[in-house]
């Protein structure tokens with residue numbers, strides 16, 4: 001079963017072609033990497049998939065459903081979760097509250113409704129709390145539920161973002177440079193967590209520059225360069241692809 005299909009997607013910004021005829025297929029439970037030099041179009045690809053931009057040409061399918069032109073929150077509700085290249089947590093909310101907020105994204109509740117709703121039942125609150133605690137423990141943040149994001153080390157903030165994205169119950173999770181800025185120890189912890197996400201049943205597509213990380217965790221890779229898809233294949237195939245070595249790995 002395919003979770004995501006990117007079908008001949010081209011994205012132009014004025015005269016700049018950020019993506020040119022990109023084709024991706026992600027199957028259930030797969031962990032797939034997108035690599036390439038800075039400016040290759042990787043984040044733009046995520047932005048098109050998540051509905052920040054409607055593709056200039058081509059279509060994006062989540063399962064069998066064409067989601068091109070859908071709004072980001074509609075795409076989240078349809079089962080697509082993401083984290084961003086730069087951390088985006090709610091600074092005045094605890095770790096637990098950040099995750100609970102993620103659950104409500106799925107339900108399309110507005111922020112004021114979440115905060116001011118007095119009708120919400122106690123059991124529902126308790127269920128959300130338990131689920132959020134479970135997600136925090138999946139990303140190795142048990143015991144940190146009452147911490148404010150800024151009090152957490154950088155690596156833990158990034159993992160908190162993953163927990164919040166998981167709270168939307170995604171069939172597919174997009175991670176934009178999850179290991180960026182992490183030290184070796186934090187990267188190793190993240191590696192184990194990403195691998196463990198496979199067992200909770202969502203597919204993952206990640207953008208990452210850390211080649212050791214990518215080659216270790218990804219089953220397949222797509223390579224972008226100047227908005228073009230120059231290769232795809234297993235880590236082994238990509239490592240030995242002369243085009244990829246010239247454009248990216250050789251540098």
Ligand code: ADP
Nearest residue numbers: 013016018036037038039040041042043044045
């Ligand atoms: P990567 O994530 O691979 O480093 P990006 O997707 O961020 O690359 O950028 C690809 C190209 O598209 C860059 O030249 C960038 O400047 C351009 N770009 C990205 N977003 C926009 C935008 N909203 N408006 C204009 N140009 C953009």
Ligand code: MG
Nearest residue numbers: 042043044085
């Ligand atoms: Mg980027």
